[in-house]
Amino acid sequence: MGRTVLTRLFALVLVIHCTGWMGSSAATRVSLVDNGYVDLVFAISDAAPQDQSDIIIKNIKKMILDASPVLYVATGDRAYFKSVLILIPQSWKDVEANASSWETFEKADVIVDAPNPRHKDVPYTRQNGKCGERGEKIHLTPNYVATLDQENNNKVYGKPGKVFVHEWAHYRYGVFDEYGTRGDTNFPLFYRVQGEKKPVPNMCANKPAVFNVRDISNNSSDCKIDPVTKNYDENCAFDFNKFYRPDTSLASYHQIDSVVHFCKDNQEHAHKSEAPTKHNAMCGGVSVWTVIMRSPDFKDNKTKQVDLDKMPTEFNIVRSSGSRFVLVADVSDSMRICNRIDKLGESVRAWIKHDLPTGSKLGMIMFSSMAHVVSDLQVITDMNSRQEMMKKVPSQLFSATCIGCGLDLAVQMLQSSNSTETSGIIVLVTDGKNSPGYLTIADVQKDIIDAGIRVVSVAFGEQADKNIEQLADITDGKSYFIRDDDTSEALEQAFLGACTYQSSVNSSDLQFKLFERTASADQSPTDINGGFDVDPTVGRNLKLSIFNLEKLANLESMELTAPDGNVVSKIDYQTTTASVTEDLAMVGRWALNIKLNSPQTKSVLVTVTTQLRPDVKTPITTRCWVPNGADIKNANNNRIRIHAEVWKGSHPVTGATVKAFLVKPNDESEILDLLDNGVNADTVADDGVYSRYFTGATMKGRYTVKCQVVSNNDTAQGLGFFGSASPQLHGNLIDGNDIAVRSPVLPASLLVVHFRWRFPCKVTTLIHQVKSQILLSC
Template sequence: MAAMVRLVVSVSLLLALTLPLFSVYGLLQRSKITLDNNEYKGILIAIADDVKENANLLENLQEILTGASGALYRATKQRAFFKEITILLPNTWSNDLVNVEATSEIFDAANAIVTKHENVGRETPYTNQFGSCGEEAEYIHLTDKFILDKQWTVDTYGDPAKVIVHEWGHLRWGLFNEYATNSFERFYLDDKGNVEPTRCSRAVIGKSYDSETGIRCNVNPKSGKRPGKYCRFLPTMPNRATGSYLFMSFLNSVVEFCHSDVTGDPLSLHNAMAPNQQNIQCSYRSAWDVMLESEDFKNDSNPARQVTDTTPTFRVVKIAPLRIVLVLDVSGSMDDNDRIGTLNQLATKYIQATVPDGHSVGIVEFENDAVITSDLRELQDDKDRDELANLLPKTTREATCIGCGLESGIDVLEKDGHSARGGILVLITDGEENREPYINEVKPSLISKGVCVDTLAFGTSADEKLLSLSEDTCGLSFLYSEDVSSTGLSDAFSATITSRIGGSSNSSFELYSEKQAIPSTDTLKGTIVIDSTIGKSTKFFFLWTTSPISVVLYRPNGTAIDETSLDYERNDGARTVSIEITGIAESGTWLYEVTANQSQQVEISVQSNVREDTQPIRVTTTTSNSLITETPAMTNMYAQVQRGYAPIVKADVVATVERPQPHSPVKVNLLDNGAGADFTEDDGVYSGVFLDFVNATCPNCRYNVKVTAGDTDGTAQVPISTFTGGVLPIRPPNRIDENTNITEPVGPFYRVTSGGVIQAPLAIPPGDNFPPSRITDLRVAATSYDNQTVTLAWTAPGNDLDRGTASEYHLRYSEIFEVFYKNFTNGMKVSNSNLTVGNLSSPKTFGEMETMTVLMPSKDENITYFFAIRARDAPGNVGPPSNIVSATIVYDDPDEIINITTESLDTTLDTETEADMQSGQISIFLIIGCSVAGALLVIVVAIILSKCLIKNKKYLPDKEGVENIAF
């Protein structure tokens, strides 16, 4: 019979990175967690306001966290446990559940959140993780069902306390999962040519079956056939492996993270060859190795300590209204370019429309000293807002005493004996301080009193200490560059609110923000999309700069709103036309027309609140480095686009970076393609790198970041799946869960948000300072036995990280995995003469797909080859080596294939596994009611197999008792 070729391939492991790793900073910093004397403190867990009040939920949550504290203590070898945890309740919950008064706690700063499971579309706990290996993640996401339904949780995920430990590994230490996902192979070839299930440690024993049919999916590796796409590895119950939490935390025997100490516990020894995210993202390092490099344990910090009681102390608080004090610069330089007029204009909009009802705002203005213009005033109606807005400064005076303004801001927060803790000072200034007290003199008081300071640099000459002031006080930092197209001031004002109450069902979103030039003899026209998730309290703003404008706004049905409409309001003092839509604004495209009698810049912005019973579309941003102190300067930018908490994929996401004048802004397309700065394809996190820093006159130049996300061509989608990452459930994902591409269209939408500010040094070294980005998706596309070839594919890197085109590729291979992964250059070099397809000297542009076919040495026996690749640019900068892939070219004779796909599952499981499956510990599809003919067939196959097993002894189970996937 004609020979056929079968392919056994695995995507495997990442080579050591040569680029530095950066911390990921969110626009709003998370609650700061500290570890001192083995005790974690400062942990904040917030319950979303879509979760109904339930005392049992609070009780169960504390019970789970208490169990997790003890489990964490054991998993960290007696080096860490939870000591103090704050649980933040929605403001609609009863005061009877509260045991202390809330201060600075807000939902969007929580380290873990609990939401209503119906609004998530998935129950699986997971961690929102943007950063690279070893970097702290954003937050842990849990649902009310996970906490309330104890039996369901145990049946689905095992002990919920161990689930928390699993997620803590992601959150605190930047660890990654050790099970196979859609992106990585569930089975791989070791360097002996055996097929192994992806797991850590290899001490986890079990068997593998087709998740659809329940039939054994094992095949003879000599045939070259790998397990089918529905094949799943199922652990034996009970198991003996003690590791790892990042693989199958539901196993009762698992009590540790995998380690690399060959003299340590062999039942939790790290499996470096497994093609999982932990190995690929962390350069083969075990979870424990990464943990030991963290600030928690580095240099033997927090050594093991005997603790008899690891029960945490719980503070239960309720969300408190925001208390905001505007601290405004009225020094003489604020007259330049009519800055005081622009500030008055945008601050008026902030007070009249951006701050929601029920929150309080005060005003302080400063120059030589400071004056309290208004104490805190709760905003409830238009009268409150108008009266407060009328107190905003309109004229300037003398010098700049920033410290005076900060001290007066504290006084406003502390009036009538109130605590300043949790208060927010929004500091806006255009110059450097030149009067005592100075920022650094006041900062310790701000920190000790728990006051957050949001800073907005009004122009490039503002004091360079603003960014560090915000970071040290857990505040936000922004820049208004005064570029003619900049909307930075409006975006910043909006972000001070949306970044803090984004978890509220009454959240307000900035839908649109643009500044455009309007000729005196022309009409400025544009469109704004309002999607079906928002529409409450929708307000359109049109801000002019020199002379009044006229606006006509058209609803999607064509109805016009103009100056004769009741919804239309013109404020000549604030140079604003505002239109507030009564009721719910219709979904669809709105058209505006603006006319003026004088050429000028017009700023258009729209904000709207979430509709009832909908999951809003939100965009959140982070940068890998916002305060850059070294050169060459670079930062990764991330934007997460979600509907509720489900990822939105295939959206158009752009970051606009405003640079010091006269340099023009730079647009960076953020991609969700799993290449370059982006870690995972189609997870709703869009990433890109910014390198266009400039030499300018500012001592520490600031760059304002604005991010827009939208979908106007109908490509954006929400993946619908019951398992899309997170802790591994006991039930293996079935065909529908993982292998059917089920998505739901999002529809047209548009969002804009501030990405904060980046501060970089003056000196930018000339030349090409960055190598090509790392290739992370190298894979084997095909093999040919007749031609002795292996076809490889990958996504092209850039010339400078993610940008441009590299000059050449360095491709290597080896027959020995261990030697190869320790040093890329140990592999055999592949040259163009070894290729039958492709050219290593002609890379494609970043993001394009590469395919090359390598002619391998002719062999009569099956050989496993390992491949890795890296790119080089023209000046000689070399990128980090890629992940390693393995392939075996085998001769496949159908007459010699031994395939056990006819063996019935319930005739092969060992007694312990079968009993556990019947009790719900493990769930798979059982084949029952076999016919007599079927039973005879099984017996015949068993006889044949027994002979094959004797003949092929190398495929027998290994010494550790792990069943080889072949049989």
């Protein structure tokens, strides 16, 4: 059987400036205020059973309450945990919770989710950025949290508070493990120290390890030396002596009761720069303490004595109340150019009709020299409510551009509605710069941030205000760039991207593209034919669409032919778009045919989109991002990394062909092959993350990037995230028995790379079968 194709296109926009450099802000909202971390978000998935809800919530609180004084001591009286939000799943109906719309599972700092197949119940952090870069998130399992207090958990994983501080150091400060793993040639369990007759444990501690070795293959007290490495072989483990009591390191064996500090550069808590640990490899031998002190949290090096008994951690249990959207649309005269206002109206109506989730709320504001409410927040309940909102989409144009006016009114709408919530999602569409003398983005930026509002920015044309991407970036939103020669489909995908940013996203709401073809004007097309596969995972709401019709009369016919020969041909017309829809498509090979009466002076775009079948719960997910963020300055001095990640559940998908398609401000194109080979921009080989440096950003302006994932017969699934995990100890710290140290995880060759830098356009889902051709743009 030949190569099969599995593709998804996802687009993002970069803004290149000429001077200085500004990296992306991390997506997390956690901040350090008066020595206390606030707005730390735990998110519990549906994988956690409701009958364990009480114990899971109780133990999350216990873990943080235990961790707070540990962190305070470990950071030299610099930090503790001040406030925590716990986002519970919608399925936990009987749990009392406050309503909220800004916390999301996707953006949570800590998730309680189904076990990673590699880690099982071991707490770990998704992390493989560079030294000092924040991790993706901390992963705990429902079983680990529910059994937190059980004696065996404390023996194996350590005390909950210290476990969390160990992971927090990975996640927040970008440090790495200071222990070795049995069978790992890069970070071995033992290593040779000059002057020592035998290998010693690979760890960082301020006191020489006191230990006994044993061969786990025969349970003898002697270990064999490998003649090649001169180190103990992979069957060798060790037991700490019961009287061994070092002070460091929390990044190493934090299970030892006496360990309360990280290794430092001073004599008292001396760092072992020669030890072959992952931390030394990633950070060039610099101590964990030095990396932590370089964190933006501590850059001012301020310490403040805090009485933790008088500063208890505050907990808030929240549940998503449904997403609240406010469309803020530019209706200035410049929106006449290239028919922008009509494209906007058509796309907004399509979004309301087909994609806006039922139960969400939508408000609309238009702005020119002033801002006006087109519609207050209305709940989308059925097709009648959708039709009413579609009628209100603005089309009349006025003079001047006051972006700040539109944003300010949107903030008021979200705050003044009959709700205790203040957050929501603003979808800002504009094609120009703010007119002089009017309210600006900067004037309302603080109000937006304080209210917890995310902004999805849509830049119409190159002249759109460059500050809108920065606003989306700092509010943890997304950015889209629409060129004037783009079809209205590009705008529809931007609005669809806003939907995938709701507080709780169901897989059933996500869309896939099975076919995409552009027929250029100079081809004078009269017939457009094609085929695509519908595999067992998709087929719901199958939709054939043609965009950019100059006249609806130009379309003679369009039809879909099912595998059994049945033809679907009922056409739904919009302003410049027509579509044919099948509610639930048969699995198999489909054909499409479109006939045009006359040639077009503009190219047309033909797509086929669909959604998951009702019984499919775990599709492959994909992500495309740029660690530098959306707003890059002086790119000549910074190679721009582009990453694409493909995984199913916790399993990375390897062996795919991944390409990045870049369009520069002068409309020149460049194609990059993204590689998963562990070289240059790619940190680790065969981890499901494909990477490449882009060095062609030689001019300022907006760059669009599309990443295409093509799967073939060599595609495989790995075992999941390796990350940075807490080491497991098998023994008893409490009654004084020796501690047996064994390999906590498998070798690091299957590490999945994540960087916690926000990228402007988020890709959420990809079909997991390798039969279908899938082209998705976000």
